[in-house]
Every structure is written in C-alpha cells, then in structure tokens.
Amino acid sequence: MKTSSKLDFLEKLKHHIDNQIQKRKSIHKPILIVSAGTCGRARGSLKVVDSLRKEAKKENLRDKIEIKITGCHGFCEAEPNIIIQPQNLFYQKVEPRDAKEILTETIINKKIIERLLYFHPASGEKALNEDEIDFYKKQMRIVLGDNALIDPTDINEYFSIGGYSSLLKVLKKMTPEEVIETVKKSGLRGRGGAGFPTGSKWEFARRAKGDKKYIICNADEGDPGAYMDRSLMEGNPHRVLEGMIIAAYAIGADEGYIYIRDEYPLALQHITLAIEQAKEYGLLGKNILGTQFTLDIHIAKGAGAFVCGEETALIASIEGRVGEPRQRPPFPATKGLWGKPTTINNVETWANIPHIIDKGWEWFSKIGTNGSKGTKIFSLVGKINNTGLVEVPMGITLREIIYEIGGGIPKGKEFKAVQTGGPSGGCVPKEMLDLPIDYESLTQAGSIMGSGGMIVMDENTCMVDIAKYFLNFLRDESCGKCLSCREGTQRMWEIVKDITEGKGKEGDLELLETLAKAVKDASLCGLGQTAPNPVLTTLRYFRKEYEAHIREKACPALQCKELIVYYILPEKCVGCLLCLKNCPVNAISGERKKPHFIDQESCIKCGSCLEVCPPKVAAVRRFTGREKEEVIKGAYRERAKS
Amino acid sequence: MNPENQKVFSLIEKYKNEKRALISILQEIQAEFNYLPQDILRVVAKTLNVPLIDVVGVATFYRAFSLKPRGKHLITVCLGTACHVRGGPKILEEFERQLKIKSGETTSDNQFSLETVACLGCCAIGPVVVVDGNYHAQTNIRKVNLILKKYIKKEKKK
Numbered sequence: 036m037k038t039s040s041k042l043d044f045l046e047k048l049k050h051h052i053d054n055q056i057q058k059r060k061s062i063h064k065p066i067l068i069v070s071a072g073t074c075g076r077a078r079g080s081l082k083v084v085d086s087l088r089k090e091a092k093k094e095n096l097r098d099k100i101e102i103k104i105t106g107c108h109g110f111c112e113a114e115p116n117i118i119i120q121p122q123n124l125f126y127q128k129v130e131p132r133d134a135k136e137i138l139t140e141t142i143i144n145k146k147i148i149e150r151l152l153y154f155h156p157a158s159g160e161k162a163l164n165e166d167e168i169d170f171y172k173k174q175m176r177i178v179l180g181d182n183a184l185i186d187p188t189d190i191n192e193y194f195s196i197g198g199y200s201s202l203l204k205v206l207k208k209m210t211p212e213e214v215i216e217t218v219k220k221s222g223l224r225g226r227g228g229a230g231f232p233t234g235s236k237w238e239f240a241r242r243a244k245g246d247k248k249y250i251i252c253n254a255d256e257g258d259p260g261a262y263m264d265r266s267l268m269e270g271n272p273h274r275v276l277e278g279m280i281i282a283a284y285a286i287g288a289d290e291g292y293i294y295i296r297d298e299y300p301l302a303l304q305h306i307t308l309a310i311e312q313a314k315e316y317g318l319l320g321k322n323i324l325g326t327q328f329t330l331d332i333h334i335a336k337g338a339g340a341f342v343c344g345e346e347t348a349l350i351a352s353i354e355g356r357v358g359e360p361r362q363r364p365p366f367p368a369t370k371g372l373w374g375k376p377t378t379i380n381n382v383e384t385w386a387n388i389p390h391i392i393d394k395g396w397e398w399f400s401k402i403g404t405n406g407s408k409g410t411k412i413f414s415l416v417g418k419i420n421n422t423g424l425v426e427v428p429m430g431i432t433l434r435e436i437i438y439e440i441g442g443g444i445p446k447g448k449e450f451k452a453v454q455t456g457g458p459s460g461g462c463v464p465k466e467m468l469d470l471p472i473d474y475e476s477l478t479q480a481g482s483i484m485g486s487g488g489m490i491v492m493d494e495n496t497c498m499v500d501i502a503k504y505f506l507n508f509l510r511d512e513s514c515g516k517c518l519s520c521r522e523g524t525q526r527m528w529e530i531v532k533d534i535t536e537g538k539g540k541e542g543d544l545e546l547l548e549t550l551a552k553a554v555k556d557a558s559l560c561g562l563g564q565t566a567p568n569p570v571l572t573t574l575r576y577f578r579k580e581y582e583a584h585i586r587e588k589a590c591p592a593l594q595c596k597e598l599i600v601y602y603i604l605p606e607k608c609v610g611c612l613l614c615l616k617n618c619p620v621n622a623i624s625g626e627r628k629k630p631h632f633i634d635q636e637s638c639i640k641c642g643s644c645l646e647v648c649p650p651k652v653a654a655v656r657r658f659t660g661r662e663k664e665e666v667i668k669g670a671y672r673e674r675a676k677s
Numbered sequence: 678m679n680p681e682n683q684k685v686f687s688l689i690e691k692y693k694n695e696k697r698a699l700i701s702i703l704q705e706i707q708a709e710f711n712y713l714p715q716d717i718l719r720v721v722a723k724t725l726n727v728p729l730i731d732v733v734g735v736a737t738f739y740r741a742f743s744l745k746p747r748g749k750h751l752i753t754v755c756l757g758t759a760c761h762v763r764g765g766p767k768i769l770e771e772f773e774r775q776l777k778i779k780s781g782e783t784t785s786d787n788q789f790s791l792e793t794v795a796c797l798g799c800c801a802i803g804p805v806v807v808v809d810g811n812y813h814a815q816t817n818i819r820k821v822n823l824i825l826k827k828y829i830k831k832e833k834k835k
Contacts (some may be wrong), residue, residue, distance in 0.1 A: 041819075072800055073797075073798065073799055073812075074798075074799040074800075074802055074812075076812075077799055077802055077805070077812030077814050078802060078814060088807075105688035111799075111800070111801030111802070112801055114801070114802075133766075256798070257795065257796075258796070258798035259756075259757035259758045259759070259761075260757050260758040260759045260796060260800055261796075261798070262796070262798025262799070262800065265689075265798045266798075271818050297704075297741050298794060298797055298798075299795075299798070300810075334702065335700075335701075336700075336704060337739075337741075338700055338703075338704065338739030338740070338741040338742060339739050339740030339741035339794075340738060340739050340740060341795065352700065353697075354697055355695075355696055355697040355698060355699035355700050355701075355735070356731075357735055357736065357738045358738065358739070366785050414800060416797075416800035416801065416803075417758070417759050417762050417763070417800070418762060422759075422800060423799035423801060454758060457758075488758070488764065490758045490759055494764060496762050501762075504758065504761050505758075508795060512795075550681060597739075617819055619771065619774070619775075619822075639770075639774070641767055641770070641771065641818050642764070642767060642818070643817075643818045643819060646817060646818070646819075647819075
C-alpha cells in the first residue's frame with residue numbers, strides 16, 4: 036500500500052495545515068464576518084459587503100481590517116448579519132447605509148451601535164454577541180458552527196480550522212476496517228431520511244465483491260422547507276468532501292458523485308470550486324497524498340424531480356435515465372451505480388464524519404439519546420419568530436426548539452402543530468410538545484425525522500389544507516411507476532380538495548384511510564410508502580377539523596377560500612380607503628370616512644384588504660360556516676336598506 | 678449542416694458521445710436554446726444512438742426541462758411548505774391573474790413565463806419569488822404588480 040513518498044506528502048500537508056492554523060491565530064486586526072448564504076444574499080448581504088469595502092477605502096482602513104464573506108450562520112431572521120471580531124459583536128439586519136457608521140464608530144472609535152444589536156423580543160434586553168441570544172444558547176453547533184468561521188471559497192481557510200486533519204489521521208494511522216469500526220461505534224445514522232446506521236452501510240459496501248466501487252453524496256435536498264444541506268455545501272463544502280474521501284478510503288471506492296439540486300446555484304458553485312482546490316492539493320485524484328488511494332469526484336446536476344432523493348432513483352438519474360426507483364434488494368451497497376457496490380449518504384451525514392474521526396466515537400456517542408447519536412440540524416420555518424437553521428443534540432424536546440430557540444409564535448398566536456420530515460412526514464400536535472426528538476419518537480408520533488424540516492403552524496393554518504398541499508406535491512412528484520402511488524395520491528388529493536371546497540361527504544374520511552393504507556402497503560419506494568403520512572397524521576390529530584369542513588362547511592382556521600368570506604364590519608370601519616385602493620379586482624366600494632363594502636360576487640378572496648387594514652382598526656374579518664352565510668345575507672340586507 | 682445542429686454536435690462531443698450524459702447534455706441544450714426544440718431532440722437521439730422515446734422520456738420526466746419556448750423573463754414562485762403557510766399560493770394566483778396565464782405557461786407576447794418550484798430553501802424570507810435569478814423576499818399580493826412593472830419598464834427602456 037505504501038509508497039516511499041507517502042510520509043513526505045502527509046508531513047508536508049500537516050505542516051501546511053499547522054501553518055494555516057498559526058496564521059489564523061496571528062491575525063490581530065478586526066475581522067468583519069458577513070453571513071452570505073443564498074438567503075443572506077437575497078436580503079442584500081453582498082450589497083453590505085460592497086458598501087463596507089467602499090467605506091473602508093475612504094477611511095483608509097483597507098489594510099487594517101479584514102472583510103470575510105462566509106456561508107450562512109443559520110439565524111436567517113437576522114440577515115444580513117455581521118460578526119465583528121475580536122469582540123464577537125453581533126450586528127443584525129445591517130443595511131448598506133450602515134457601513135460607514137460601523138467602520139467609524141465600531142472599528143475606529145470602539146463604540147457599539149445599539150441600533151444594530153439584537154434585542155430580545157420578550158424582555159427587551161440587548162445581546163452583544165451570539166452567545167447571549169436565545170436562538171443560539173441551546174444549540175450545539177458541531178457541524179454548522181464552522182460556517183461562521185471560514186470563507187468557503189478558499190481551501191486555506193478550511194485548513195486554518197484544522198480541515199483535512201481527519202483525512203490525514205485516517206491515511207496515516209487507520210486501516211479501512213478501523214475507520215468503519217469507528218463510524219459504527221459512534222452510532223451515526225443517516226441524516227437524509229430513514230436513519231440507517233452509516234457504519235453498517237459502509238461495511239456492506241466494503242464487503243461487497245467487486246474491484247470497482249462508488250460513493251455518492253445525495254445533495255438532492257428535495258423536502259420543501261429543509262435547507263441545511265444547501266447551507267453546508269455553500270458554507271463548508273470541504274467538510275463534505277473530506278467526509279466523502281474518508282468513506283471512499285474505508286469502503287475502497289475510487290470514484291464518486293455529488294448529485295446536487297439544480298435549484299441551488301451557489302452550493303453548486305462552491306462545491307465545484309472545492310473539488311478543484313482539493314485536486315490542486317492532491318487530496319483528490321490519483322495517488323492521494325502519495326498513497327495508493329485514488330479518488331475522483333464528479334458533479335451530477337439534478338433536473339428537478341423529488342423522487343430522485345430516493346437512492347435507486349438517484350442512481351438511475353446519474354446514469355442518464357428517467358429517475359424511477361427500483362425494487363430493493365439488491366441494495367446499492369451490493370448493486371448500485373452501473374451495477375457496482377455503492378455507498379450513498381446525504382450531505383449532513385458526510386459532514387459529521389471528519390468530526391467523528393477527529394474527536395473519536397466515544398465523544399460522539401455521548402451526545403444524543405440511546406438510539407440516536409449526535410446532533411441534528413433542523414430548519415425551523417413557517418410561523419415562528421426566529422426562523423433559521425438550528426443544530427441541537429438528539430433528544431431535545433419540541434418545546435425547547437420552538438419556544439426557547441425559536442422564540443415562539445409571531446403575533447401572539449397559538450401554536451397548533453409542527454410538520455416534520457417533509458412530504459413523507461407528518462404533523463405533530465401541541466399535545467406532544469414535550470416529545471424528545473429522535474428517530475424513534477418521531478416515527479411513533481406518525482411522522483419521521485426525514486432531512487430535518489420543521490414547519491411550524493399556528494391557529495391560522497388549516498390542517499386539511501396542509502394535507503392537500505402535500506398530496507398535491509406528491510401526486511405531482513410521483514414518478515408513476517406504481518399504480519398505488521400514481522393513482523392513490525391523485526385520488527386522495529381529489530377527496531381532500533373536495534373537502535376543502537365544501538364538497539366533502541360523509542364516508543370521505545374512512546375512504547381516505549382505506550386508500551392511505553393501500554398506497555402505503557402497495558408502493559415500491561419510500562415516496563409511495565410514506566405518501567399517506569401527512570393525511571394520516573392530520574386525521575389522527577385533527578379529525579375534528581376535517582369534520583367541520585365536511586359537516587358544517589366551515590374552515591376553523593379561516594384559510595380555505597371556498598369556505599370563508601371577507602367582510603368589513605361597518606361599525607369598525609373608519610373609511611380610510613386603504614383596502615379599497617389595494618383591492619386588485621375593485622370589489623370594494625365606499626367613500627372617505629364612510630364604511631366600505633365588499634361585493635362578494637367579485638371578491639377573489641385574496642386577503643389584501645385584511646392585510647392592509649390597520650391593526651388598531653381591524654375592520655376586516657373572515658367568517659366561515661353558518662356565520663358566513665349569515666354575513667352574506669345580512670350584508671346585502673343592510674346594503675339594500677341604505 | 679445548419680449552425681444549430683453544429684452546436685449540438687459539439688456539445689455532445691464534449692461528453693464523448695456517452696449515453697449516460699444524456700441529462701447533462703439536455704441541460705446544456707436548454708441553457709443554450711432556452712428550451713428543448715423537437716428537432717434537436719431528434720439529433721440528440723440519433724447522435725447518441727438511443728431511441729427517441731428515451732430522450733423524450735427524460736425530457737418530460739424532469740421538471741427543469743421545457744419542451745416549449747420560454748418567455749424572456751422567467752418568474753418562479755416558491756410553493757415550499759414555509760412559503761405555502763405564509764401565503765405563497767395567493768401570490769401565484771395573483772401572477773396568474775395579472776399575466777392572464779396559468780403556471781407553466783408563457784404570455785402571448787413571449788415576455789413572461791410563470792413557473793413554480795417546490796422549495797428554494799430560503800424559507801426565512803418567504804413567500805419568495807425569483808425573477809431571472811433575482812430573489813424577491815417577503816412578497817405579498819401588492820408587491821406582485823410592482824415586481825411585474827419593474828420588468829415591463831426594463832423592456833420599454835430598451
């Protein structure tokens with residue numbers, strides 16, 4: 036295995052890494068770290084960078100400070116945000132026009148700009164740095180934390196936080212079997228869906244017969260509402276690569292693919308760049324670091340098909356075919372890409388590997404619960420105050436995530452449910468807020484961990500509408516191979532759609548349950564087998580809401596368009612013309628200082644009037660069920676009278 | 678040989694005439710022509726020596742491919758779960774109403790194509806609308822008109 040120059044190469048790289056670490060430590064000038072993932076950029080973080088650079092030039096600070104563009108730090112709500120080192124000051128919602136003040140006041144005069152600090156919404160207390168913010172306090176940012184430290188487009192930045200040291204350790208001291216044993220003992224399970232033990236997966240591929248083996252990174256993050264993989268690839272692509280290289284060494288693969296969503300242009304750009312840089316340093320390619328170990332990694336771009344997140348469909352897609360799943364076994368570990376043994380893991384799983392090698396399996400297995408080790412990144416989105424990516428130890432409760440980290444529900448509304456696991460998952464109701472989160476507990480609740488999407492819903496979210504949403508998604512994304520999935524999701528969608536439109540009948544719910552069971556039992560792949568979950572969990576926990584739609588033709592959450600009516604309370608309306616001006620179909624009539632009136636026949640129920648009506652006036656109301664009918668009748672009577 | 682076909686040949690050559698690269702080849706053709714023209718699909722099938730039905734199969738299976746020409750500006754409305762609970766569908770309806778087309782269609786003057794996407798992963802700033810790669814954050818029904826105006830104005834300036 037060894038060539039004479041192996042040790043030289045490894046020593047040389049170790050020396051280089053040490054140098055970069057030293058270099059990082061020796062920087063004493065202020066560093067302005069700008070969070071600039073896709074959503075930070077959408078909110079203007081690059082404009083802030085431009086402005087900072089321009090002002091720095093004006094103030095003659097160009098050599099005295101460093102401006103670092105990093106990936107996303109996870110606290111999306113506060114974007115664009117800046118961390119100023121060495122004090123670690125945290126400025127949020129920074130705008131380009133703030134740049135001058137930041138440089139003159141904070142950098143030169145060492146003063147804090149209060150206006151840019153984060154204030155706790157409840158207590159009003161200010162936070163000077165991330166550690167003082169509730170959003171970060173309960174997190175354990177093992178995988179995600181490095182995003183805030185490095186410029187992801189520069190491999191030396193990754194070296195400077197000890198990057199690729201784990202690979203060095205593996206190549207220097209560990210046999211492939213030892214690597215697999217370490218991963219097995221750590222208890223790491225796949226972060227992409229079903230939670231299969233990663234070490235065992237590798238072992239199967241290692242033992243599989245064949246001289247050619249593949250590794251694949253599943254970066255086809257398709258669950259709507261989940262974006263941790265995108266964030267990792269944008270913010271720390273080398274960590275993912277390092278994990279893949281270690282795995283390739285362990286299972287004996289010499290070729291790999293990263294299958295990445297087409298909708299993630301920045302992630303694609305960064306991972307492509309990372310591969311090129313890794314090649315330059317001899318970390319990829321022939322005879323990696325002077326060893327006999329060879330690995331090439333290619334990029335395969337997805338073309339927008341959710342089912343390609345399923346491993347056999349993903350393989351078909353890389354092979355240039357229609358992304359239809361196939362029967363397993365044989366599993367990819369024995370018969371994968373082009374019929375060869377293949378290991379597929381998702382981005383977050385790969386990103387955990389270097390940490391496990393570096394700090395040891397004992398360290399990793401101490402984090403989490405009995406069956407679920409380590410941390411998990413969740414994307415906390417929807418009706419939640421602190422939207423963002425949160426990395427927490429397994430076993431934390433939903434309440435801690437939603438109320439302590441997430442800061443609760445906006446506008447004082449009531450929490451209703453959280454949807455986890457994407458279209459294959461389900462809705463967990465408020466009665467289960469104290470559920471410790473791990474693979475098993477979520478499955479028991481009728482949902483799944485999935486890739487970690489957590490969509491929070493409040494009292495104004497209609498659970499029937501949510502079921503309809505996911506069914507629509509699934510009937511659209513079903514590849515069509517199995518009849519049960521292709522037709523089943525379609526028919527279930529039609530039934531639920533009818534219910535939301537007031538056309539539901541007695542017996543619909545029972546029919547839904549029967550259909551759901553058939554789809555679950557008779558479908559080939561994970562998409563079909565889990566497709567009924569959103570319907571089944573909402574039926575299990577929110578049956579009354581379905582019944583209200585069917586029996587009373589009422590949508591208690593006031594969402595289903597066909598079942599509600601918008602109405603202006605004449606006694607509350609001050610006649611400000613705001614709703615009238617903003618109605619896109621001119622359905623509102625009235626004069627200044629006189630109550631306005633919605634013509635129900637031309638109203639398209641877009642909700643603009645409700646949106647613009649000032650909160651202190653609150654004259655626009657929605658009514659449903661019997662109230663709706665009364666409102667319509669009454670309103671017209673009143674109208675006729677006047 | 679016409680120059681369009683020449684382009685396709687050189688594209689396919691880049692991938693060493695390998696069947697396995699079909700999706701990548703179609704992606705490049707779409708980037709070049711803005712959609713997948715029928716006659717070009719025939720050229721691809723012939724050059725790669727795969728049945729036309731397989732090429733069309735792939736071209737219709739994946740959402741990213743379009744068999745019809747797209748408009749000058751591509752409007753993508755995100756309908757991910759987070760955008761959905763924050764009102765994404767209403768935004769789509771308003772675009773449909775103003776442009777007088779349905780999702781997946783192109784306006785008759787070929788200016789706008791309207792599409793949806795299952796999630797862009799920018800859930801914090803939803804509902805999100807992307808026009809020609811530019812993200813519009815926290816949209817609402819009133820912003821739809823403003824977004825459209827911006828692009829119509831741009832056209833007029835030219």
